[in-house]
Amino acid sequence: MLTLDGALGRYPLPRLEARMLLMHAMPGLTHAHIVGHGEEVLPPEAEVRFAGLAGRRLAGEPMAYLIGVREFFGRDFRVTPDVLIPRPDTEILVEAALERAKAGGRVVDLGTGSGAIAVTLALEGDNLDVWAVDVSAAALSVARGNAATLEARVHFVEGSWYDGLPADACFDIIVSNPPYIAHDDHHLQEGDVAREPRLALTDGADGLRCLAEIAQGARARLAPDGWLLVEHGFDQGEGCRALFVAAGLRDVVTLKDLAGHDRVTLGRSG
Template sequence: MTASEGATIGLAIRHLAMLLERAGIDAPLRESRLIAAHVLQLPPARLTLSEHEPMGDAMMAALLSAAAPRLERRPLSHILGRRAFFKNEFIVNSDVLDPRPETEALVLAALAPPWSTVLDLGTGSGAILLSLLAERRGARGMGTDLSPAALRVAEANAERLEVSARATFGLSDWFSAVTGRFDLIVSNPPYIAEAEMAGLAPELSFEPRMALTDGADGLGAYRAICAGARAHLVPGGWLMMEIGWRQSEAVTALAAEAGLRDVSVLPDLDGRDRIVTTRA
């Protein structure tokens, strides 16, 4: 499709949606509109008002170029450079896990009890930690990760949300470089078993492998976190972890074995087991 064929913004969006649908994208029209808004530098809501405007050849080429990675199933957030999560937008790239809507259940659970200090293990983009600090204006927190590149993204997001003064970040293998105790520890660790990796959506192949799997049974991170939690929580402090929806029995058993108490499981918005909460 070219401008000489009478292309308009609306026709270009529908043409791209057709290509996305052929590539197996679940919501092709929605994603086409988001990519078009990104390329045209327009708010998505403005696209409807601009649908009948002509789409020049250069802009059409830019649109198809921007969409090319998505047609190869690279995550949409990598094209847009951002992802909406909880109440904010976060910088996202291939160095960090793309924040998922189900992880918002962990943020909601963590906002229920009182706390003033929080540790986020495996922080990635910082979406969990920074969402919590944005809601608790007097709180302070630390995010750790094994990836220096991920920590740079988290630091950029802290600046974006204007919470840098209350957030610190450190390179750490779970608790290895963590000192002190916290009121709350949160984590969305790699919980996909190695045997399950081959069956995942194509988009996940573009995300950091270390953020997805432990290379074994998917429970390695929980063993480390549960074992070290009591030494890094204040008495009565909370540990909250996202889990795979079939892992609640295994993870609650690990928490109990580690001497943690008040172990419970909370669902995500789809009603699936998603969060294990427990206390020191």
């Protein structure tokens, strides 16, 4: 018979990850219970579930996909292999958008994925009219589910960037965390990124193609003094600023992430 402590020691996983997988395999189990009752016998069905989860983790599957959730802005969002895993650096994009959003303003999130950005803006903003676009029907299904679970009012549209939006719709804020990794970047083969949807990671080119498309189409979709904000790679700040200026945006600036790297570029319509 396998005990809780025995289960944690059976696989070469970091202790915290093993505990999280064990709790997922045995709903209702807590960190405190594991610490205080390590000698407790693990039910056979939970042992089987835990073994499966541990094996998948050792094979490289991301924890967020195994557990099915990832925290973003203090809320749990459901994630699946159809969407990117939300990351702390993206909260910088959301915070910058909230600082510039007008009460009752209209906002659109291009390439919404899990819906983490759009849902957070809807819940944190001052009565914002939030829209979200994604080319993936599977991703939109996840995003809609998150919006429903968290009781956020978001209009979802299937399409590529501005496609699918009402022809005359203009926005006070356009935000996006688009595919920005170059097709030959080694990071695509490493860590969690290797298991995330390739369509959401790379444009299949130099990493600037999607950023350029979004910037070029922004002025036609921005209300007067409206803002475009995008997340990008740590080495793309200069290139992204050039795209914004070429698209006719003003007050262009790049914000740093928690590590001090270029991460979010923004500019507004003239």
